Amino acid sequence: MSGDLPRLWRVPLLILGMLSLFGGAAAGLLRLGWNFPLPDTASVLDHGPLMIGAFFGTVISLERAVALGARWAYGAPLFAGLGGLALLAGFSTPTGPALLCAGSLVMVAGSLQVYRRQRALHTLTLALGAASWAAGNALWLAGFVIPAVAPLWMAFLVLTIAGERLELSRFLPPSALASRIFAGIVALLLIGTVSGLSGMPATGLLFPATLLALAAWLLKQDIARRTVHQQGLTRFIAVCLLSGYVWLGIGALILLSAGGTVPNSVAYGAGLHAILLGFVFAMVFGHAPIIFPAILGVRLPYHSLFYLPLAVLHLSLALRVVGTLLGAAPMRSAGGALNAAALALFVLGLVVSMARGASDSARGPSR
Numbered sequence: 001m002s003g004d005l006p007r008l009w010r011v012p013l014l015i016l017g018m019l020s021l022f023g024g025a026a027a028g029l030l031r032l033g034w035n036f037p038l039p040d041t042a043s044v045l046d047h048g049p050l051m052i053g054a055f056f057g058t059v060i061s062l063e064r065a066v067a068l069g070a071r072w073a074y075g076a077p078l079f080a081g082l083g084g085l086a087l088l089a090g091f092s093t094p095t096g097p098a099l100l101c102a103g104s105l106v107m108v109a110g111s112l113q114v115y116r117r118q119r120a121l122h123t124l125t126l127a128l129g130a131a132s133w134a135a136g137n138a139l140w141l142a143g144f145v146i147p148a149v150a151p152l153w154m155a156f157l158v159l160t161i162a163g164e165r166l167e168l169s170r171f172l173p174p175s176a177l178a179s180r181i182f183a184g185i186v187a188l189l190l191i192g193t194v195s196g197l198s199g200m201p202a203t204g205l206l207f208p209a210t211l212l213a214l215a216a217w218l219l220k221q222d223i224a225r226r227t228v229h230q231q232g233l234t235r236f237i238a239v240c241l242l243s244g245y246v247w248l249g250i251g252a253l254i255l256l257s258a259g260g261t262v263p264n265s266v267a268y269g270a271g272l273h274a275i276l277l278g279f280v281f282a283m284v285f286g287h288a289p290i291i292f293p294a295i296l297g298v299r300l301p302y303h304s305l306f307y308l309p310l311a312v313l314h315l316s317l318a319l320r321v322v323g324t325l326l327g328a329a330p331m332r333s334a335g336g337a338l339n340a341a342a343l344a345l346f347v348l349g350l351v352v353s354m355a356r357g358a359s360d361s362a363r364g365p366s367r
Contacts, residue, residue, distance in 0.1 A: 004069040007297040010062065013074065014295065016081025017058030018347070023088045024050030025340045032336040033329070046087045046096070048146055051276070052153045053100045054084025057133060059291075060160055061107040064114070064126075066295055073110040079103030097141040104134035121179060122167040125186055129159030132193060144197075151193040151207050154275065158248075159186065161283050162214060165222055165241070172223040182221075185214050208255035211275070215249035233289055233302035240286025240310060247278025247317070254321070270324040277339055278317050285310050285346055292350065299357030300350070309345035316342055 027047035029036040061076035083099030086092075111127040136152030166174075166182065174182065192207030219225070219242070228238035251274030258267035289300045320335025322328075 003071055005065070005071050005074050007295075010066070010074075010295055013058065013062050013077045013081055016084060017055050017062070017077070019088070020050045020054030020058065020081070020084030021343070021347075023084065024048075024055060025343055029336060029340055032333045034333065034337060043087075043090075043092060045146070046092060048150065048153070049096070049100065049140075050084055050087055052157065053104075053133070053137065054080055054087060056157060056280070057100065057103055057107070058084065061103060061110070061130075062295060063291055064107060064110050064130075068110050068113060070110070070113070073106065073113075076103045076106035076110060079106060094141060097137060101134065101137040101141050104130065104137045108134050120167075121183060122163045125159050125163030125166060128186065128190060129156050129163060132156045132159060132190070148197055150272070154272075155189055155193045157276070157280050158189070158211065158214065161280070162186070162218065164287075165218060169221060169223060172226065174221045178217070178221055182217060185210055185217060189214065204259065205256060208252045208271070212249055212252035212256065215245050215252060218245045218248070233306075236302065236306050236310075237286040237289070239307075240282045243310070243314060244279045244282030244286070247274050247282065247314075250321075251275035251279065254325075266324060266327065270321045273324075273339075274317065274321055277313065281313060281343070281346075282310065285313070288346075288350060289353075292354070296354075298354050300353045301356050303349075303353065303356075306349060306353075309342045309349060312338060312345060313342035 024047055026036045027044045027050060030044045031047060057080035058077045061080055062074070065073035065076060079099050080103035083096050083103060086096040086099055107130045108127070111123075111130040115123040115127045117123075132152045133156035136149040136156065139149045139152070140146065162182075188206060189210040192204075192210050195204070195206055222241060222245070224238035224241040227234050228242060229235075230238070251271045254267050254271035254274060258265040258271060285306075289302060289306075292298065293300050316335050316338030318335075320332055320339060323331025323333075323335055
């Protein structure tokens with residue numbers, strides 16, 4: 001079926017993603033020792049799949065479906081959102097992984113359609129990110145443990161962000177050499193996601209080393225280096241981006257110090273969350289004022305209070321990472337609780353801003 005989905009019908013899909021966000025955050029708090037309510041049917045082990053696949057998978061594939069403008073593409077956020085509900089309801093195997101796998105495969109098809117329309121490095125990067133998510137989901141469904149497929153899931157998020165930033169670099173295009181370096185980084189990153197599966201010594205180092213190279217590339221090439229000197233929403237977005245790139249580099253360095261993607265090491269958790277919280281959620285905070293209006297067709301007026309959840313995110317993550325590396329459990333737990341508070345403030349800020357936008361629209365233009 002062709003034709004876009006009405007905006008009102010996109011709301012339930014977004015709600016599915018938000019339920020997974022809340023469930024994933026609750027599971028994360030339980031893992032840190034906080035007595036936080038979670039459905040009895042859910043497992044704290046599904047924290048990662050809920051956050052990466054069910055939340056980010058739903059939101060990112062929903063954005064991709066809106067860009068594609070085809071109703072069949074909305075199958076991706078639908079399957080991903082239902083996969084999150086299945087995990088929360090206790091259907092972890094095989095229903096939850098199977099639904100997430102189905103959603104990622106639909107997203108791959110949509111991303112390839114976008115690439116056929118516009119054959120460019122950034123659309124190829126976005127398609128490779130979707131393929132990484134699908135590959136990780138397929139391996140998880142086949143019985144691989146979550147730590148083994150985590151690099152593929154991380155590559156989904158990292159390549160999606162990198163591809164979108166490369167697309168926006170058309171206002172300050174990178175040189176031919178910089179573009180070739182970017183392509184090389186993407187290739188090595190993909191190799192790194194699967195090389196760790198071999199279990200050979202040092203193979204896990206390639207993935208964090210490539211993440212470090214990507215952080216350096218983004219800090220050097222992103223237009224945010226210039227827009228950060230502007231005002232209002234433009235400056236806020238730039239601050240989110242640049243701070244996120246710093247966390248990407250910090251996370252990569254921590255993983256390198258741990259010997260790569262070694263799940264049982266203390267530094268592994270610190271590096272993982274530096275990237276998935278500090279980098280990925282900083283990108284979410286920065287892009288939300290653009291993405292949500294495009295998906296829902298609502299205004300999202302900028303306010304200086306947008307900086308509050310961003311500040312709490314960075315300060316709490318620093319507390320959590322330091323606590324993890326020092327083996328200080330209370331510091332780590334406190335940082336995790338404040339991480340959740342930052343996400344709650346972010347969601348609350350979105351709701352308040354959308355309400356302001358709806359109120360302003362109802363009043364009409366001021367005289």
